[in-house]
Amino acid sequence: MNDQVERPVYMDHAATTFMKPEVVAAMVPYLSEYFGNPSSLYRFSREPREGIEAARRQVAVAIGATPQEIFFTAGGTEADNWAIKGVALANRARGNHIVTSAIEHHAVLHTCEWLEKQGFSVTYLPVDGFGRVDPGDVEAAITDATILVSVMTANNEIGTVQPVAEIGRVAHDHGVLFHTDAVQAIGAVPIDVDVMNVDLLSLSGHKFYGPKGTGALYIRRGTRIETLIHGGGQEQRRRAGTENVPGIVGLGRAIELATADIAGHNRRIAAMRDRLVRGVLDAIPDARLNGHPTERLANNANFSFRYVEGESILLLLDGRGIAASTGSACSSGSLDPSHVLLAIGLSHEEAHGSLRLTLGDANTEDDVDYILEVLPEVIGRLRDISPLTPP
Amino acid sequence: MNDQVERPVYMDHAATTFMKPEVVAAMVPYLSEYFGNPSSLYRFSREPREGIEAARRQVAVAIGATPQEIFFTAGGTEADNWAIKGVALANRARGNHIVTSAIEHHAVLHTCEWLEKQGFSVTYLPVDGFGRVDPGDVEAAITDATILVSVMTANNEIGTVQPVAEIGRVAHDHGVLFHTDAVQAIGAVPIDVDVMNVDLLSLSGHKFYGPKGTGALYIRRGTRIETLIHGGGQEQRRRAGTENVPGIVGLGRAIELATADIAGHNRRIAAMRDRLVRGVLDAIPDARLNGHPTERLANNANFSFRYVEGESILLLLDGRGIAASTGSACSSGSLDPSHVLLAIGLSHEEAHGSLRLTLGDANTEDDVDYILEVLPEVIGRLRDISPLTPP
C-alpha cells in the first residue's frame, strides 16, 4: 500500500452520527442560561420545561403520536429495556410468553434473556436469507400466553427493513402488544405508529444526528407497562430522574430535521450507496452483499469478503482514514461473530469477513471514490496474508 | 409589596446547579469533532474513549476508588435503582431483607417499594428530630436475611449529614453490603469509599455544576450485583447503551472542580448560609430551622414558617426573582407534604410551611441581603391572608 495522504471518511453512521450544527445550536442555551430544574415552579424552570415539551411535540409529530405518549429516556437501550421488561412485568398475570426475532439488537435480546431467567418464555423467530421476519411465523408463534411481540423496524447490521405493519396487525389480531425498536429507522423509514400498528417504539438520538445518551419510548395510551427507573415524578411519573434538558432539546431538533424530507434524503444517500455497492462487487472477487436487495436502509452496505477477517479490514481502512464496522467476533472480543449474519445463514468464515459501511449526511461522491480506491487494495493485502486465499 | 425591580437570585442548588464554564468548555469538543462511538476501533473513537476514561479516573480520585469500580449512568436516580435492585436480585438466594431510612430520596424509597412487591422485605428506619439515623438502629434492624443497608450520605431537603462510616461499619460487621446515595454530598462532604465502609455509592452530575442526565455508580470490586440496563458491552459489560460522551466528560471535569477544595468552599458558603439563617430567624416570628444545627450541608437552610403554605411562598419569591424550594405537598400536587419533614416530627402544617434555600457557587452576600429584605415581606403578606395567623 502506498503511503497516500489520508482522507478522513466516516462511514459508520449506524454506530453513531455527528451532531448537526443546528442541533448543537439548539442545545447551547440549555447548557448555560437555561439550567433550571424543569420540575420546579419558578421562572428558572420555564425555559427548560418548555424546551422539553417542545421536544416532546417534535418527537410526537415525527412518529404520528401525541406528546403525552412520548417518554424520554437515556437512549435506545433504556427504551428497549423499559418496553420489554415493563410490559412483561405488568402483564405477567395474563401470560409469560414473548415473541421476538433472532436478529434484534442486544438491547432487546439480552433483555429477553434476562426475562427468561425470571420465568418468562421467549420465542426467537428465524429470518430468511435476506434478514426478513415472516409475519406468518409471528402468527404461528403466538400462543394464549403471549403478551408481547417485539420486532425491530430496521436492522442495524444489514439494514433489512421488516414488514412491521403486518407484524403489528398479526399481534393486534391476537390481542398482543407490539413493540418495535426503530432506533435505526428514524429519518430513514417514514414512521406512523397507527399505520404500523405499534404500541411501543424505541428511538435513540445519536442515530439521527442528535445527542448521545438520549432516547425516547413511545407508549400508546392505555398500554399496561411498569416503570423501569423509579424515583421522582418526572415524565408523568413513569420515568424518574432529573431530565437531561439539553439532550432532550437536541433530540427534538434532530428528529425534526431528520424527518423533514426522508424521501429526498434517502434518494441522495441511496444513489451513493448503490454506486459504492456496485463498485465494490465489481472490483473485488469473492465478495457478496448481505441483507435485502431492496428492502433495506438507504445508507446501509454490508459485504462479506471471503478469506479475510473483518477487524483487520477495519484497521487497514482506519490507517487510510476510513471508519467502518464489522460483524467479526474479533472486533468485539467475543467468540462468536455477529448473530445477525449467522441468522441469515452466513458461515462463520463469511461472517468473520464482513464489512459494514453506513453512509450519512456529510458523505460525498468523493468519499465513495476514495473507498472504491482503497478497499480493493486492503482486501488484496489481507488476502495475500491469508492462508485461505486460493492461489 | 412594592414593585421593586427584580433581582434574579437562584438559591435552589439542591434541585440542580448551573454548569460551570470550565465544564461546558470541556464538553464542547465532544459535541462536535469528537463524536465517534467510543466502542469502535478506528481513530474517530480514540478521543471519545479517552475522554470517558479520563472522566472515570477523575471520579475515582474524587471518591477514593479505582477507575474500574466506576460505572457511568444517566443520573443519580438510575444509580440508586441499579445499586438497590441490582444487589437485591443478585443476592436473593442469601436473603430478602433490606434496611434503609425513612428520609431517603424517592429514587431509593420507590425502588424499595417496588422490591417489596417482588417479595423483598424492607425496614425503613426512623430518624431523630434532626434527621439523623442511629447506627444502633441499623444494627438492631439487621437480620440473617439482610443483604443490603442503604442510607444516604446527606439529605437533599434538610441537609443532615449521616454517620455513614459508622453505619457502613455496622453493615460490614454483619457481612451486609452498604450503599449510600451521595448525590447531595459530592463537593460538600469529603468522600472516601474505604474510610466510609461503602460498597456502592451513587452520584449525579447536575448537583455539582455538571451536566444533567449524567451520574455514576461506584461498585466495590467483587460486589455481587445484577445488571439493570441490558444490551451492548459498554461499561465492562455491566451497563449497556452508547455512552453519553460529552456528559461523561463534563461530569468528570465537574467532580474534579467540586472536590478540589471542599473545605474552602464550605467555609465560604456556610458563612453566607449562617448569616441567612440568623437573619431569617431574627426577622420572622414563628419560624424554625429544620435539620441538624451542625451536622448539615454547608449550603442548606430549611425553614418552617407557621400559618403559611410553602408553594405560595415560592411563588411570591419567584415574583421577586428568587428561586427556592418547599416540602409542601401543594408544590408537587401530591397529597402529603415531604416525607422527610414528617419523619423528623413536623406536623402537617409545619411541613406545609417549609422553605428550602440552598446556596451555590455564584451566590453573593448581596443575594443574602436581598432575601433578608424580601422574605419577611412575603411571609407577612401570606400571614395576612391566612386564617391561621394569630391576631
Add this chain to the structure above:
Amino acid sequence: MMYTDRVIEEFTNPQNVGELTDADGFGEVGSPSCGDIMRIYLKIEDDRITDARFRTFGCAAAIASSSVATRMILGMTLSEAWSLSNAEVLDALGGLPEPKVHCSLLAPDAIRVAINDYRVRRGLEPWERKSCSWGGDCASCPKKS
C-alpha cells in the same frame, strides 16, 4: 405543572382578603387531603351578596380561586351563588394544572357553607349540599385516590 398568568396575577393581588365583623353568613372548610383551609364571610341584603371576604391557608391555586370566587358572587342572589360551580371558578382562572383542580373546590364549598349558615341563622332549612366538603363521597374526591 404550571399556572396561567391569570392565576399568578389573581394570587399575587388577591381581592377581598379579610374578615367582616358583622357578617351575615360565615363558612369554613378544610381540605383533609392537604390541610388547606378557607374561611369566608358574607354580607347579604335582600337575598343578594353585597360583600364577601376570605382568608385562606393554602397554595396559590387555593388563594387565587378564593379571590376570584368572592369576586364572582358579589351581587349574585343566594341561589345563584349556591350554584356557582367549580368549573366556573376554573374558567375564570383560565384553568388550573390537573393536580391543582381540587384546590379550586375549596371556594364554592365554603360559599355554600356560609349560605347555609345564613339560612340557619334565619331559621330556614339548610339547602342540601350536592357536593361534599371532602367527605370522600364524590367521584372526583382526591381523598380517595
Add this chain to the structure above:
Amino acid sequence: MMYTDRVIEEFTNPQNVGELTDADGFGEVGSPSCGDIMRIYLKIEDDRITDARFRTFGCAAAIASSSVATRMILGMTLSEAWSLSNAEVLDALGGLPEPKVHCSLLAPDAIRVAINDYRVRRGLEPWERKSCSWGGDCASCPKKS
C-alpha cells in the same frame, strides 16, 4: 479495547508473510474459539531456524503476533523456539487488550507444531506439547468461558 502503536505497526507492515516451498517444518493451527487460522513454514539448518514464513487468517492481534513471533525465532535453536512463550510474544508487542490475549497463542502454538513436524520428518519423537492447541484443557482457554 485498543491496540498499542507497536501492534498496529507490526500488523500494518507484517514481516515474513508467505510460504517456503522447501520448508523443513510446517505447522497449521486453528482457533476453534473464533475460526482464526495460522500456517507457518520453517527452514531449519543445524538445529537452528534460518527462515520462517507465515500466513494468517485473523484479526490484527493474530497477524501482528504471527509476524513478531516469526521474527523472534529467527536464529533460535529448536529448543529455544519451542519454549517461546505467549508472554514473550505479548511483551514484544507491548501488550494486547485482554480479550485479544488468546490471539497471541496462535503463533507459539503453530511454531511448536512445525517443529514437531520437522522432528517427525527426521524420524525423531515429537516433543510433548505442554500447552494445547485450543483443546479446551488449559486454565486460560477461551473455549471454556
